Amino acid sequence: MVIEDTAPCAIAMRDVRFDWPGGQFGLDVPAFDVKQNETVLLLGQSGSGKSTLLSLICGILAPSQGVIQVSGTDIGTLGRAKRDRFRADHIGIIFQMFNLLPYASALDNILVPLRFSKARRARVQSPRQEALALTRALGLPDALVARAQASTLSVGQQQRVAVARAMIGRPNVVIADEPTSALDSGAQEEFLELVFGQVRDAGAALLMVSHDERLASRFDRVIRLDQIARQRRAAAS
Numbered sequence: 001m002v003i004e005d006t007a008p009c010a011i012a013m014r015d016v017r018f019d020w021p022g023g024q025f026g027l028d029v030p031a032f033d034v035k036q037n038e039t040v041l042l043l044g045q046s047g048s049g050k051s052t053l054l055s056l057i058c059g060i061l062a063p064s065q066g067v068i069q070v071s072g073t074d075i076g077t078l079g080r081a082k083r084d085r086f087r088a089d090h091i092g093i094i095f096q097m098f099n100l101l102p103y104a105s106a107l108d109n110i111l112v113p114l115r116f117s118k119a120r121r122a123r124v125q126s127p128r129q130e131a132l133a134l135t136r137a138l139g140l141p142d143a144l145v146a147r148a149q150a151s152t153l154s155v156g157q158q159q160r161v162a163v164a165r166a167m168i169g170r171p172n173v174v175i176a177d178e179p180t181s182a183l184d185s186g187a188q189e190e191f192l193e194l195v196f197g198q199v200r201d202a203g204a205a206l207l208m209v210s211h212d213e214r215l216a217s218r219f220d221r222v223i224r225l226d227q228i229a230r231q232r233r234a235a236a237s
Contacts, residue, residue: 008035008036008072009033009034009035009036009069010034010035010036010038010070010071010172010173010204010205011032011033011034011057011068011069011070011173011205011207012032012033012034012067012068012069013029013031013032013033013056013057013066013067013068013069014030014031014066014067015029015030015031015065015066015067016028016029016030016032016056016063016065016066016067016068016076017029017063017064017065017066018052018056018061018063018064019064020052024233025231025232025233026064026231026232026233027049027052027053027056027229027230027231027232028229028230028232029053029056029066029228029229029230030228031228032223032228032229034173034205034207035205036172036203036204036205037200037203037204037205038205038206038220038221039196039199039205039206039208039218039219039220039221040205040206040207040208040219040220040221040222040223041208041209041210041215041216041218041219041221041222041223042207042208042209042210042223042224042225043210043211043212043213043216043222043223043224043225044209044211044224044225044226045211046211048225048226048231049225049229049231050177050209050225051177053209053225053229054175054177054207054209056068057070057091057173057175057207058087058091058093058175059075059078059083059084059086059087059091060083060087062076062080062083063076070086070090070091070172070173071090071172071173073086073090085117088113088116088117088119088120089117089118089119089120089171090119090171090172090173091171091172091173091174091175092113092165092166092167092168092169092171092173092174092175092204093166093174093175093176093177094162094163094166094174094175094176094177094179094195095162095177095179096177096178096179096181098158098159098161098162099162100150100151100158100161100162100165101150102149102150102151103149103150103151104149104150105145105146105147105148105149105150106135106140106144106145106146106148106149106150106153106157106161107128107131107132107145107146109150109161109165110131110134110135110145110161110164110165110168111127111128111131111168112165113165113166113168113169114127114168114169117169119169120168120169120170120171121169123169123170124168124169127168130168130169131145131164131168132145132146134163134164134167134168134198135160135161135164137194137197137198137201138160138163138164138194138198139160139194140157140160140161140164144157145161156187156191159179159191160194162179163194163195163198164198167198167199167202167204170202170203170204171202171204172204172205173204173205173207174195174199174202174204174205174206174207175207175208175209176195176206176207176208176209177209178209178210178211179191179195179208180192180210180212180215181210181211181212185214188212188214188215192215192218195208196218
């Protein structure tokens with residue numbers, strides 16, 4: 001099945017259904033799109049299915065039925081190993097808790113995606129210079145990036161390293177999972193400016209998931225999870 005649209009979609013979902021083993025929880029997504037070069041904020045409360053939806057888009061989970069296209073590829077038809085490879089090649093992820101390697105340098109953390117993806121590595125002429133160019137744009141000094149262990153960085157510095165790691169090798173799609181949840185409003189504003197700048201430079205699509213409605217005005221489009229997805233829970237016996 002090919003999902004047709006007048007504008008290219010970075011993410012397109014049609015008639016997607018997912019069932020957790022045991023049948024106690026499921027998620028239905030009739031239709032959901034994110035255009036290339038678009039920034040989308042997906043709002044949803046804790047327990048609303050946000051993590052399940054992101055895992056489906058990233059290929060960590062496979063749908064029970066339906067079509068999930070990312071950059072034109074129906075990832076639901078791929079086996080687990082090919083989904084892992086596709087994710088490494090095409091999707092940059094900014095995790096809520098950053099997930100940095102604590103005893104590795106900031107630079108080594110940023111270069112990790114290139115070790116797992118030949119496609120992203122091929123888009124970079126000089127990995128070290130690309131990483132330093134990203135971190136300079138994000139306001140981090142070269143000496144700190146090259147030598148400081150991730151565990152010694154401030155929260156703000158770790159966030160910047162996480163952004164650079166997601167963006168290196170110019171992925172088509174960037175997924176951000178609650179990356180501003182621990183920040184005050186001023187720090188949120190600064191962080192979003194940095195992320196938006198990097199996404200624009202790469203020509204990527206950004207899907208950010210949050211429960212914070214204060215972020216809404218900064219995005220091209222805001223969608224509530226309950227508008228596009230329906231949870232299913234098994235009735236108690």
